[in-house]
Amino acid sequence: MLLNIKNRFDVNWVNDILQRNTDSFFSDFVYFPENYEANGVSAVALAKKIRDQIRDSNKTTRYKISVQCFIGEKRDQKVVILAKGFWDNYLDNYATYTYNGDNFYSTVIVWGIYTD
Numbered sequence: 820m821l822l823n824i825k826n827r828f829d830v831n832w833v834n835d836i837l838q839r840n841t842d843s844f845f846s847d848f849v850y851f852p853e854n855y856e857a858n859g860v861s862a863v864a865l866a867k868k869i870r871d872q873i874r875d876s877n878k879t880t881r882y883k884i885s886v887q888c889f890i891g892e893k894r895d896q897k898v899v900i901l902a903k904g905f906w907d908n909y910l911d912n913y914a915t916y917t918y919n920g921d922n923f924y925s926t927v928i929v930w931g932i933y934t935d
Contacts, residue, residue, distance in 0.1 A: 828882055828912040828931030836876055837916035837927050844869055850892060850923035862890040866925075873929060882931040890925045900926065907933060 844865060866888040874886045891898065910933035918925045 827910070828933070830912055830914045833914035833929050833931070834916060836873060837914060837929065840869060840872055840876075841916055841918045841925060841927055845918050845920060845925065848920065848923075850890070850920060862923075866890050869925075869927060873927065881933060881935045883934045885930040885932065886927065888925065888927045890923060892923050893919075898924075898926075900928070902928075902930075 848865065850862065869888045870886045874884050887900075889898075889900065911931060913928060913930045915926065915928045917927075
């Protein structure tokens with residue numbers, strides 16, 4: 820039997836938030852691989868800031884939101900990110916967004932896990 824959930828995890832809404840937040844954070848960001856800091860902000864601090872802002876914008880009380888943000892240098896390499904866990908195909912979902920800068924990339928993944 821399928822549950823009728825009014826407030827299901829809205830992937831399109833989350834994708835919009837991801838794109839707006841990520842694009843605004845990286846509009847002035849310049850990635851320097853030597854010291855991992857640009858404009859007075861380290862890539863690690865920026866990833867945490869993006870994660871916190873997206874996590875705090877969660878309006879659904881039925882879902883546990885998990886956010887991961889990756890920032891890395893582009894060097895003709897391939898990056899594969901894997902995640903493993905219990906999943907309900909009907910209720911749980913995820914959204915992802917990748918920002919491509921001149922010499923760096925950032926991928927943000929948001930998982931919505933139903934908790935009721």
